[in-house]
Amino acid sequence: MAISITEKAAERAQKYLKSRGKGIGLKLGVKTTGCSGMAYTLEFVDDALPEDKIYESHGIKILVDPKSLIYIDGTELDFTREGLNEGFQFNNPNVKDSCGCGESFTV
Amino acid sequence: MQFNIDLDRLQKSYRIIQAEIHPDKFVSASQIEKNQSLIKSTEVNDAYQTLKNPIKRARYLIKINLKSEENNSTLPPSFLMQQMEWEEHLESISEQKSELEKFRLLINGEYQKNLSNLESVCDTDKNWDGAMEILNEIQFIDKLNYKIIQQINLIETK
Amino acid sequence: MALLQISEPGKSTMPHEHRLAVGIDLGTTNSLIASVVSGAVSILEQGNKERLLPSVVHYSSSNPIVGSEAKNLQIKDPKNTISSVKRLIGKNLSDIDTKFYSLDLKDDDGVIGIQTDKGIKNPIEVSSDILKKLKETAEESLGNELYGAVITVPAYFDDAQRQATKDSAKLAGINVLRLINEPTAAAVAYGLDQNKEGNFVIFDLGGGTFDVSILNLSKGIFEVQATHGDANLGGDDYDQVIFEWLCKSNKINVTNSKIKQKLFALSREIKEALTNKDSIKINETIDKKINIQCELSQQEFEEITKKLTKKTISSTLQALRDAELSVSQIQGVVMVGGSTRMPCIQNAVKEFFKQPLLNNLNPDEVVALGAAQQANILAGNTNDNLLLLDVIPLSLGVETMGDIVERIIPRNSTLPVSMGQEFTTYKDGQTAMIIHVVQGERDLVRDCRSLAKFTLKGIPPLVAGAAKILVTFQVDADGLLSVSAKEQSTGIQSKIEVKPSYGLSDDKVKKMLEDSFNxxxxxxxxxxxxxxxxxxxxxxxxxxxxxxxxxxxxxxxxxxxxxxxxxxxxxxxxxxxxxxxxxxxxxxxxxxxxxxxxxxxxxxxxxxxxxxxxxxxx
The missing domain is CATH 1.20.1270.10 (Substrate Binding Domain Of Dnak; Chain:A; Domain 2)
Incomplete structure (x- = not known):
């Protein structure tokens, strides 16, 4: 499997990277804790680490550290809008259960 | 410590320290760290201002070197005469902006001259009583300079 | 589903621990809110897609109406519609010129009270209603509760005005990360830290306030060298001049507040039209009796407002002098505030500095954008290193015998700052002493702003002049003052600490806050x-x-x-x-x-x- 990004999300990410003025791509990962055990992280990347897995989708480099990969392999990063609020969303096939807020999950 | 210091280095050190301890760095910290940051940052600002300004720096140097804090030195009569002359001159040109500007340049020249005197008296001769005398003169000149600027501001805001 | 934003490397937060930070430009005419989202700073739009929220509040229904809707009610119902409240905040009735207002203003226990159909409102409440509205917008569009805000104030705001602004934020339930000065925020937004070094002038003419600041920039450090200005000079004053010109040239004697409102609105339209026209013909029917027909040229407008423009230039000159810099040592001049769009201002500033002006960012938005960037840094959401070293705009002192001000902290001192001064008793056996704190540059107490009066008690009875009382002023990074006094000749220390008490006391703010939570x-x-x-x-x-x-x-x-x-x-x-x-x-x-x-x-x-x-x- 791999990690991918929708065209819409790629467009946004490209825009944000440009306005930030630096960075080689995005880094997806998970952190433990949160209300359902694990939480997603989404960060800009300035320097890749040697162990990072690198994917490319719609012109955006996506980095994942190997420890996180098992939890999010197959994930597609999307960009959506809910009312005035807009942002990124993880479509993760591994998730069994997520907390009401969607920010943390269990596998 | 001496009177002649590297101002560029002073500014750099000041900025490094503030970047470390300024209250902005402790916005989300505990109350105790906020307090300490406020105290230290205030002290560092005070120290920086004291060292940056030549008059304050000289006053500080004299204070730590002259054990007594009493200011016993009197201004020499020649300087008192000069002082009166300058005050009268300021009075007579108080409404003429170009004359005031000219006078300001002259006073500024006097200020610079005294400053280099102060440097040799402090750093070479280590004559603190002498330094006190020059400091008194310089303080007068500084005040006069301030008065001239005030006068110019006044004309401009009219 | 909560939506994610992209964090800076290593700055991802735990769920429900996001530090959503915003910058708020609480303006005289319009207010804005901005935030850094996924590394990009942007203005948060209001529900109706507007970027500016008119700083107008209308009180007649159970909930206050804020923004464009309130602005539309201004002419219909001027008495219950409050605009330009920034001109009133932190002031007494005697401080202000009531001719600007078609409101029913009264003294309400030392604070200005505005009589509306919904009772008496004070400027802190009105500001807090504007802030509440902005907060709602932000939480809706960021999808979560706010962690905190940086709120901007004119650099030339005095202590009372700053304290009142902070109180209104408290009342709106906003955690104030820092109050910062508008010109300093503008400097941040210009990203001057990125590539520029040297001395920059920020010329900020808003709706009701004027500020000029001189900053030295070097590798992410913004050190304010000097600031000057006028807390009562802005675009509104230019409107006022046009209003007076209209009345005079059309021989109108204004008596009712609705007509006054209409003429003010017309004056503003004329001013705005003159931004890109050489001349404007006016043909307007105000009511059955009044019809206005005249023409105003750019040149004539420049002439009738010359006095105002000159004031801004002379403030600029004084700031330069305070910073000990000359025009040739200035690397750039940044124009901020909607009123800097006026050609007469642009020309005057260009001519004074003999260089082209930096005005590529929208002058209405630049302050909010800078505040948002600073909020993001203060909240710890980024690895950027940036430090603002700002100054106190007006000297602080205490009253001594004979109505004379003894200056304790001189203006343009870098914040935070603390200074003390020793005072003594003037009567034998004196056990109490009144300390009157004032702010301003003038020598006489009555020409300065009175901030607080408090009594230091428990001085040991000694002969006149024997007691030594150290009065210490501490001004924090928000520019807010606290005063403490200590008797130190005898070892008996009677120390009290007082926050200036003008306008609303801490207790009153607390009570209002509790009431609002109900x-x-x-x-x-x-x-x-x-x-x-x-x-x-x-x-x-x-x-x-x-x-x-x-x-x-x-x-x-x-x-x-x-x-x-x-x-x-x-x-x-x-x-x-x-x-x-x-x-x-x-x-x-x-x-x-x-x-x-x-x-x-x-x-x-x-x-x-x-x-x-x-x-x-x-």
């Missing part, structure tokens, strides 16, 4: 308990970490004492004994002051030795 007393109790628990556990964590890192700074006895209090507090935090938690938190706080001070000294040492002084980064 909480039952049980809720209040549980709220208070959870607040003190959070405070206690934060302190606990901090001290634990500090001991882990720097225990070598403590003597064994000190360490044991701290550990003991730590354990007690830890146990207490599991209970619901609010008083006990509060007590132990205070004890731990007191016990660890000197430890915290030593740690701070160590970090200074580290910072200085970490970088060889010859290759300093800054």
């Amino acid at each position: 909480l039952a007393s049980e809720d209040k109790e549980s709220r208070a308990l959870s607040e003190i628990k959070i405070e206690g556990s934060q302190l606990l964590e901090m001290i634990k970490n500090a001991i882990y890192e720097d225990s070598d700074l403590l003597k064994e006895k000190e360490l044991n004492l701290l550990q003991e209090t730590l354990n007690e507090l830890k146990k207490s935090l599991e209970s619901s004994d609010r008083n006990n938690i509060e007590e132990l938190t205070k004890k731990l706080n007191d016990d660890s002051q000197s430890f915290a001070a030593k740690r701070m000294d160590r970090s200074i040492q580290k910072a200085l030795t970490g970088k060889s002084l010859n290759s300093l980064e800054f």
Whole structure:
């Protein structure tokens, strides 16, 4: 499997990277804790680490550290809008259960 | 410590320290760290201002070197005469902006001259009583300079 | 589903711990809110897609109406519609020129009160209604609760105005990360830190205030050298001149407030039209009797407003002089505030500095954008290093005998700053002393702004001149003053600490806040308990970490004492004994002051030795 990004999300990410003025791509990962055990992280990347897995989708480099990969392999990063609020969303096939807020999950 | 210091280095050190301890760095910290940051940052600002300004720096140097804090030195009569002359001159040109500007340049020249005197008296001769005398003169000149600027501001805001 | 934003490397937060930080430009005419989202700073739009929220509040229905909707009611119902409240905040009735207002203004216990159909409103409440609206917008569009805000104030705001602004934020339930000066925020937005170094002038003419600041920029440090301005000069004054010109050239005698409002609105339209036209023909029917027909040219407009423009230039000149800089030493001039769109201002500033102006960012938005960037930094969401070193705009002093001001902190001192001055008694056996705190540059008390009066009691009765009372002023990074006084000749220390008490007392603000929450007393109790628990556990964590890192700074006895209090507090935090938690938190706080001070000294040492002084980064 791999990690991918929708065209819409790629467009946004490209825009944000440009306005930030630096960075080689995005880094997806998970952190433990949160209300359902694990939480997603989404960060800009300035320097890749040697162990990072690198994917490319719609012109955006996506980095994942190997420890996180098992939890999010197959994930597609999307960009959506809910009312005035807009942002990124993880479509993760591994998730069994997520907390009401969607920010943390269990596998 | 001496009177002649590297101002560029002073500014750099000041900025490094503030970047470390300024209250902005402790916005989300505990109350105790906020307090300490406020105290230290205030002290560092005070120290920086004291060292940056030549008059304050000289006053500080004299204070730590002259054990007594009493200011016993009197201004020499020649300087008192000069002082009166300058005050009268300021009075007579108080409404003429170009004359005031000219006078300001002259006073500024006097200020610079005294400053280099102060440097040799402090750093070479280590004559603190002498330094006190020059400091008194310089303080007068500084005040006069301030008065001239005030006068110019006044004309401009009219 | 909560949506994610992209964080800076290593700055991802735990769920529900996002630090959503915003910048708020609380303007005289319009207010804006901005935030950094996924690394990009942008203005948060209102529900109706507008970027500017008119700073207008209408009080007639049960909930206040804020923004465009309120603005539309201004002409219909001027009495209940409050605009330009920034001109009133932190002031007494005697400070202001009532001719600007078609409101029913009165004195309300030292504060200005505005009579509306919904009762008397004070400027702090009105501002807080604007802030509440902005907060709602932000929480809707960011999808979560706000962590905190940076709110901008004119650099030339005095202590009372700053304190009142902070109070209105408190009342709106906003955690104020910092009050920053508008020109400084603008400098941040210009990203001057990125590529520029040297001395920059920020010329900020808003709707009701004028500021000019001179900053020295070097590698992310913004050091304000001097600031000057006029808290009562802005675009509104240009409108006022046009209004007077209209009345005079059309021989109108304005008596009712609706006509006044209409003419003001027309004056503003004329001013705005003159931004890109050489001349404008006016043909307007105001009411059955009044019809206006005339023409105003750019040149004539420049002529009738010359006095106002000249004021801005002379302020600029004074700021330059205070900074000890000349025009040739200025690397750039940044134009901020909607009123800098006026060609007469642009020309005057260009001519004065003899260089093209920096005005590529929208002058209405630049302050909010800069504030948002600073909020993002203060909230710890980024690795960017940027430090603002701002100054106090007006000198602080106390009244001495004969109505004379003794200056304690001179203007343009870098914040935070603290200075003291010794005073003595003038009568034998005197045991009390009144300390009157004032702000301003003039020598006489009556020409300065009176901030607070308080009485220092408990001075030991001695002969006149024997008691020595040290009065200390501390101004924090928000530019807010606190005063303490200490009698020190006898070893008996009578020390009091007073925050200036103008406008609203802390108690009144607290009460208004409680009223607005409308909480039952049980809720209040549980709220208070959870607040003190959070405070206690934060302190606990901090001290634990500090001991882990720097225990070598403590003597064994000190360490044991701290550990003991730590354990007690830890146990207490599991209970619901609010008083006990509060007590132990205070004890731990007191016990660890000197430890915290030593740690701070160590970090200074580290910072200085970490970088060889010859290759300093800054």
